[in-house]
Amino acid sequence: MRLQTPVLPRRKEGFTLVELAIVLVIVALLTSGLLLGVSAQRNAAENVDAQRQLENIRETLIGFALTRGRLPCPAISNLASSDANAGLENCAQPHGVLPWVTLGLPELDPWGRRFTYFASSKFTAALPPGGALASFTLSTGDPAASPPDNAGTANIKASGSSSGNVASDLPAVVVSHGSRGAGAYLPSGVQLPGVVGDEAENADADLTFISRTQDGSFDDLVTWVVPSILKSKMVAAGRLP
Numbered sequence: 001m002r003l004q005t006p007v008l009p010r011r012k013e014g015f016t017l018v019e020l021a022i023v024l025v026i027v028a029l030l031t032s033g034l035l036l037g038v039s040a041q042r043n044a045a046e047n048v049d050a051q052r053q054l055e056n057i058r059e060t061l062i063g064f065a066l067t068r069g070r071l072p073c074p075a076i077s078n079l080a081s082s083d084a085n086a087g088l089e090n091c092a093q094p095h096g097v098l099p100w101v102t103l104g105l106p107e108l109d110p111w112g113r114r115f116t117y118f119a120s121s122k123f124t125a126a127l128p129p130g131g132a133l134a135s136f137t138l139s140t141g142d143p144a145a146s147p148p149d150n151a152g153t154a155n156i157k158a159s160g161s162s163s164g165n166v167a168s169d170l171p172a173v174v175v176s177h178g179s180r181g182a183g184a185y186l187p188s189g190v191q192l193p194g195v196v197g198d199e200a201e202n203a204d205a206d207l208t209f210i211s212r213t214q215d216g217s218f219d220d221l222v223t224w225v226v227p228s229i230l231k232s233k234m235v236a237a238g239r240l241p
Contacts, residue, residue, distance in 0.1 A: 043179055046110040047214075047221065050176045053109060054223040057174050060103050061225055066237045071123040071172055071225070075099040077114070078189040081107065086189075094121050094152070095205040097185055098174060109176040113184035113192070116175040116202060118209070120153045123171040154207045156224060160198050166211060170224045173209050175202045178219030 065071050073089040074096025080086060087101030098115040100107040109115060156167040177184035183195035183203025195203045198210040198218050211222040234240040 046179065049110045050178075050221050053106070054115075054174055054176060054221060057098060057103075057105060057115065058223050058225060060105060061172055061174075062230055062233060064103060065123075065230060066233060066239060069127050069234075069239050070125060071119050072099050072102050073124045074117045074119055075102070077116075077185045077191070080189045081187040083189075089124075091121075091124055091126075093205075094119055094124070107187065109184075111177075111179055111181055111184075113177055113181050113186060116177065116184065117172070118154055118174075118207075119172045120170075122152055152207070153227075154209060154224070156209050156211050156222065157201075158212050159210060160201055160208075167224060167226070169227060171227055171230065172225040174223050175209065176221040177202065178214070178221060180219055 061071060073091035074093065075087050075098065076085065076090050077095075077097045087099055087107060089099040089102045090096065095118050096116075098105065098117040100114075107114060150169040153168075154170040154173045155165045156170065156173070157164070158166055177192075177199070180194075181192050182199055183192060185191050191203075196217075198212070199220055201208050201210045202220050202222065209222055209224075210218070210220070212218060214220075231240060
């Protein structure tokens with residue numbers, strides 16, 4: 001009698017539920033990592049674009065001073081872009097947003113928000129008839145003068161708790177509020193809420209600004225006009241004696 005070899009049941013082709021679940025988890029992890037990488041690269045590129053804009057703004061401010069004999073005043077922050085006065089300088093206050101129409105520059109940073117702009121009234125005062133250059137005053141940074149000749153100019157700190165300054169007696173400061181945008185003004189004229197900590201210093205109306213390395217709680221980008229550079233260029237251009 002011949003023994004028959006038992007026939008084993010054929011394994012069904014395809015994935016089991018467990019195998020499918022494992023594959024889905026792996027795909028999700030890979031996709032998540034890819035998206036995070038793409039997001040980080042996009043944010044880095046936007047930061048480079050914003051820094052390039054800030055450098056162009058700084059040079060434009062100096063160019064304005066060379067041709068007009070003064071720095072431009074800020075534009076009113078809370079006007080919608082559709083308002084006829086939006087983007088035009090308004091010398092009623094030293095704090096506002098960049099006067100993009102007056103300067104012929106883009107209104108918004110890479111994240112679609114306006115640039116915060118401070119300009120000391122010492123440097124935005126209109127020239128009197130005859131164009132007396134002495135009316136454009138430059139701070140020497142001497143707080144002992146009477147009145148102090150650095151009053152009304154801005155200071156840059158590395159943090160809100162810093163006792164010293166990174167830069168002082170500045171005639172103008174420009175801020176991009178970064179990817180989060182807290183404290184920035186939208187084209188609608190609405191200010192984004194939620195600004196805290198060091199970023200709050202760049203969104204209020206005082207004379208202290210913060211510039212430091214970006215991290216989880218701070219992503220602002222800041223530039224400023226250095227008074228000694230401005231003065232030397234204006235003297236070279238014949239705008240100051």
